[in-house]
Each structure stands twice: as structure tokens, then as C-alpha cells.
Amino acid sequence: MKSAVLLFPGINRDSDMLMALEKTTGKKPQVVWHTNTTLPDVDLVVVPGGFSYGDYLRCGAIAARSPIMADVMAKALKGLKVLAICNGFQIVTEAGLLPGALVRNAQMKFVCREVRLRVENNQTFFTNKMAQGSVVSCPVAHGEGNYIADNETLKRLEGEGRVVFRYVEGTNPNGAMNDIAGICNEARNVIGMMPHPENMVEALHGKQDCLPLFESLLAA
């Protein structure tokens, strides 16, 4: 499995993602600088977490208009797998690859803590090693992870099985609608999520709950 990690100025969980991908897929991902206009030949593109452009203007808004994103959009429409984590999720919603938006946490504060996620759809490239409905621990670290969408969009997401991860009741850290932690597009090849599975894959992290998510990439 060949992968690439996008790098925008202000991204800061690139090394976390590179470590997790290398550890789980056995291959070093390529790093693609935001001013490039063409992606390398890969099976998966990861848009990692951080504060691209300092979250100025709106989270993800400036990165979504970076030169590299045109090729990401074009290839995603043709089926390229895109995994967008945290700031990455904000970037791909700003780019229009996923519906809805991420706004300020309901409690108006940055939050870094462990939450419990239920796998709501195990038919995706990032969840196929998980049992439907299984629950994993996973950390979050964000100030603007409160997922919102209009009623019609929510209805479609729910009806089409496009909610991939949901905060288990009582652990929603940001006020997201329907406890949504992660969603996918219609074709199931673009996944966006606020939590950081890359921070829970080895013994050092206390738990390795998110290891099967990365192992899913190999089967996809």
C-alpha cells in the first residue's frame, strides 16, 4: 500500500501520522508539499492534523485552496482514497469533498482527552477490520470539532450509512450533531474524522485500540 501525507504550513501531526502509517503498513509514506500540483502515484492520501495557516480566517479554509488540492479533488472523484484527520477533516469539508462543517466546540475550549468511538460503518477502507458497532478508545485534540450540517444532509448521512464513527453516548467532546465523529462521501473513498487514531496505535500510547483501523488500510 503506497501512501502520501500532505504537508501545509502549520500542520503539526504529520510526524505522528507518518509514524503510524510506517509502523502499520511497513512502508514509508511520501510527504507532499502543498505547492506541488500533482500527487505521486499512491493508493492513499492522508490530510493530517494541525493548524494549517494558523486556523486563520476559518479552520482549513486557506489550505483547501492550496495548489495540491486541485489534484486531490480530481483524483478523489475518480476513487483515490483520502483519509482526513482533524484539521484534515476541516480542510476537506472546506474543499467540498465532504458535506457539513466543523465549528467551535460547544464549550468554547480546546479539548484533548480520550473519547470512545463506535464504528457505525465497517464497510470502508479504514474500518474493514472492525466489527460493526464495536467501540474503541481514541483521543481527540481540537478546538473546532463540532460537526454541523443542515437537516437534509444529516438525514442523508444517516440514511446512507455515511456516519463512520460516532462518539459513544456521554463522550461527545465538542457538541457535534448526532454525536458525529467521522463521516465518508457517497463513494466511501473519502473519510474525515476529528479524533486522532494515529495517537493510539502502540504500547507507549497506553492502548492500541486504533491499530485495527490502520490494519484495515492493508486489506482495502
Place this chain on the structure above:
Amino acid sequence: MSTLSEPAITSDIVAAHGLKPDEFQRFLNLLGRTPTMTELGICSAMWNEHCSYKSSKKWLKTLPTTGSRVICGPGENAGVVDIDDGQAIVFKMESHNHPSFIEPYQGSATGVGGILRDVFTMGARPIAALNALRFGEPSHPKTRHLVSGVVAGVGGYGNSFGVPTLGGEVNFHKRYNGNILVNAMAVGLADADKIFYSKAKGVGLPVVYLGAKTGRDGIHGATMASAAFEADADEKRPTVQVGDPFTEKCLLEACMELMASGAVIAIQDMGAAGLTSSAVEMGAKGNLGIELDLDNVPCREEGMSAYEMMLSESQERMLMVLRPEKEKQAEAIFLKWGLDFAIIGKTTNTLRFVIKHQGQVKADLPIKEMGDNAPEYDRPWTGPKQLPRLEPEDVAAPVDLQLALLQILGSPDMCSRRWVWQQYDTLVQSNSAQIPGGDAGVVRITDKKAIAVTSDVTPRYVEADPFEGGKQAVAESWRNLTCVGATPIAFTDNLNFGNPERPEIMGQLVCAIKGIGKAARALDYPVVSGNVSLYNETMGQGILPTPTIGGVGLLADLTKMMTSRFKQAGDLIILIGGHGREMGQSIYLREVLGREEGAPPPVDLATERKNGDFVRALINERAVTAVHDISDGGLAIAVIEMALPTSFGAKLEALNHIALFAEDQARYVLTASPACAMALLAAAHKQGVEASVIGEVTADPRLNLGVNGHIDMAKLRSAHEDWFPDFMKGA
């Protein structure tokens, strides 16, 4: 020399720059003429307390600063220690107290930004951050606002920059009502043979300005930080800088690339006193002159004067001496990261600091005298009154022991700081092995090894006895590192005190430094960097003396890392260091009996070392399952803290309130399986370490105190967890 467009120097202007008449006379003698306004500004910036350490230098020189692992001690941007395998840790702690009181978010944010820059200026990538915060009493009308702003600012900067915050302290006391403390520490990792220093080398080489543009923010920030607050503190807001963590992150990445390219001869961040102090330091240290042409300084505002540019404390800027043949390559790296890169001057052999602006010479000063030879004082000081040691029989037992425990665990200083550290990214970089809530933060360096970091001081002890309090701060730091299994290497000290022109305050500073030095020597735990913050007083009321100690230790085998939480029911609970009797300045005395009095617990450094080395060896032999030190609140609180994050309880032998709450030093609580415990006790006996079994870990989630009754852990847990969020909600 032209002085066009600059006002004439009057005694009022001199006083407004914080220069005392004799200091101004010294400056006049040095120049042999009246200074220009720009020169006066530069002198004021270099000779203020914050930059010159003029009151503390004499005493700081007495601290031990060398050791087998010390690569670079105090005097550079940060201290550097060897952690084997060709790797080094670069670290320092610094205060941003006055700005944080005036504008809590930006003040604390730029405090974090400044200390991160100090570390990566030396070629180290920041891998951990800590912060030590002291606020006024919770009932003070400003406290909630300040807590909220400072915590958001610390998080806002560190989270965006991408460094995990792995430790810290929060205290409340009325003596900080008008002057809070924000001490930020950064820890970075570098190759031991690729450390970058500020000392310029070579004549005629380009001096390059890097990073963000210069604005009018923070002008005279360092001078403000060297004066006491009066009632007009709020009017000083324009002297507070504004932080931009995004630019800092880009600056970090650009500097890392630049340093790897071999282009850098010397580099210095622009911190307090901005362009002035960075340029003077580079020149003075290298025995070179520096000539700057301010026409080339990237400005974000129009019409800035030389005076303003030289004193601006705009953030996220660096100054560098560059290898001329690498200029194009260096510029390309900065352009890639969207940062300014401008050649603004050159090194000279004149030992003069020359500033030109719009074709005029605005300053021409002897560089050594501005930097190395700033004034130094031997201020008069008086030793503190010795407070009597409190006899145990003078300390009443609680009417209701359970209530006393709940009162202590739910008190502002003792409750959980989760509300605070959940606003900090503790996980970014994926190397956090222990996040806040334990004895020390632990961050992985390689698959094999890790470092431990901690921040400690007990201000009420230092107030009661500066010498013992200084010793205790160092001892507790050393003990906390020991608890996770690390070998303490070195520390940074951030000395926060009141007005040194008062002999009793100067006496606190002198005695605390003596205590710190004594403990550092006894524990082979040198100081490698530090910062002094004086004049922490408002309307004549000084803060509690607060010498914060930021410690770093090495955990050679990460698989042996210890934590403080209980692991298994049936494990025996073992007390190391014997039962205590010191109730002076204890948390029990203050929170339950409402008394703040007596001498603090004395620190027997030989016992401290013996007990600590014994505990560390046990961890190394995998003979124990959990380790926690005994500090604030005594034995009872230590045991409860070990149970709180677990589903277990504890059964303790019946102990009186003195044994439960005394704060005697050099003590630990361990757990060990019954199979290991006997050998452990025998080894302790052989080595002259006091050790005894005082109870066991239970599956029953209660604290069982024998004849003194029992209490549900859930009740203790909610007292411990609820105070902070309730307080911040205004409940």
C-alpha cells in the same frame, strides 16, 4: 552625530526609561556626551533588571552549573545536557508575569512562544512544554478571568505550534492577587554536536533578520517587567506583545532546515528587548562590533522610528550571522516558509554598536559595556526571621476525618488540574509516555529511552523559610523524576520574587538561592539555565517568593518507566522514609485548621539522596508496581492520589492525623507484590532506609482507615475532580 527628529533628553525622560540617576551618570561617562533618544532606549533595555540580572548576578554565580552531563550551562539561550547516543536535551524556563496579568491570553501565549524560541534557536526541536502558574485567591474578582485567559493562551500557542504540554503547576494564594506568575518551560532535542550558539564569529559577515515583521507592539516590555505595578497596570496593555504561533511553527521548520544547510554561524532569537538585545548579545559575546541599517528591517507599520524598531518586542523573529556563500540557499528556505529574510547589517571589528536609519547615525555605543558590562549590584539584604517549628501536640486532630479528607482533596491547591491540562494538547508528536496527572511527564526519545520532566516549588515553604524552601523545591523536583524511574540530570530555575530594593525581599532571594545551591550540590543536580523575575509586587505587596524549578531526568530503559497509580489488589503499600511529624505550613494546617504558620519541613539532603537512590534502584529492578512521592497533603493524600485514577481502594493501618498529614520530606509511597515486599524491606534495612508496610491495595473501592472508618473512593474522586470546573463555571 545627528539627533534630528529625536526629543532632547530630560531627567523625566531618563526616569521614564527606568534608569536610576547613578545609572544614567554611568551611561553619560561611558559616552562622554549626551545620548540620543535611541541610545537612551537601548541602554534602558539592556540595563534593566530583566536583561542584565543586575541584582541577582552576584548570587546566581554561586550556583553549581557543571556536571558530567552538562554541555552548556547558564548564559546562552537555554541549557544543554548530554543524554547519550550523541543526543542532547536543551531546556529553559522563563517568566511572563507582568504581561500575563495585564492581558492574560497574549501575555501567556507569548511567554510560551518566547521559551520555545529560546530552545529551537539552539538547534533543538521542542518535544515538551511545561508551565507553572500562580493566581490570586479564588474569591478575588479577577482570578477566574485570569485563569481562563492564561490557560487558553498557553494552550492556544503550544497546541498550534505542535508541542505536547506534559507538566506544570497551578496554585492560588492571595499574595498573587495583583501579580500572577506565568512561568513557561520548553524542552528540546538536538544532536549533541549540532548545538547553535549566539556568539558571533568573523568580521564583515552579514547579519540577517529572520521571521515575522517588526511592529510597534511590546515596546519597552522588558522595562515594564523590571518595575513594580501600581494601580495603573491596565494602562500598560500596549506594552504586551501579540503572539502568532503559526509564524513560530514556520520559523521553527525554516530554522531547522537552515541549520541543517550549514549556513548559520551564530543565531539568537529576539526576545525581551528585541533587536537591541539580540544584536548586542551576538556582538558582545563574539568580541565584535555590529552595524545595523534599519532601512532594511521588515516593518509591518509605516513610519517606525529607529527608537521604536530597536525596542519593539514583536514576536517570532530571529537574528543570525550567515555564511555569505550560503545566502541564496538560506533565503530560499525562508521564502518557502513565507517568512521575511533581510540582510540588515554586518559584523565589524570596532566593538561599537552602530545603528543607521535613513542616512543618519542614530546610535553609536560601546557594545561590551551594553552587554557584558552592565551594572551589577550587591544589594543590602536581611536574613528572614526563623519561625518556630510546630510541635505535633499543638496541631488539633480533625473533628471529622472524612470531612477533612474531602476538604483537602477539594481545595483549590489540591484538587485535580484536569480542567487545565485538558485544554493543552498532551499527545501531539505521538511520544508522550506520561501526560499530566502523575509525578512527572515522560516523553520518548528513542524506542529504548525517554526523558522525564517536572516543575516544582512550594511557595508557602519559601515564604516561611527561604533557605529550606529553596532546598525543598530542588529536592521535590529530584524526587518527582525519581518516582518515574528517571535519573535526574539538571534543572532550570525561574526565580520569581518581589522588589529587590527592599532588604527583606533581597534576603528571600539570597537565602533561596543558597538553599537551591546547597540541594543542587548534595543531589548532583546542577542548574543549566534560568531566569530571574523581580519587582513582582503591586501597590507595595510582594508575591510569595516563588523559585520554580524545572527538572529533566533520563530514563535509560523506557520499559522500566514507573507510574503512580495502583496496579493490582493485594499489592502491599509501603512507606519509605518513615512517619512524619512536621505540620508547619502543611496543607492540613491551612485547609482544615485555617492556620498558615510554623517552620516548613526541613530537608535532610543526605536522607533525600539515600531514599531516592533506593527507590530508583527498586524501579530499575522491577521490584515495585507503583511509586508516588509524599508532598503537599502528606501520606494520606499520596495514597489517595495513587488510587484515584484506578478502580481500586486502599486499606491502611490506623494512623493519627499527624502521620496522615505531616509533610516531612524524602518520603515515598510504593506498592509491591507480597512476594517482592519482604526482600524489599530487607534491602531497605540493610541500606539504612526506613521502610514499613502500612496497608494494601484493595479491590473494594474505598479508603479503609481501620478504626478511623472508611470512605468511598467515588466520594473522594468527585471532591477532587469537581472543584476546578465548578469554580470556573462560577458555581
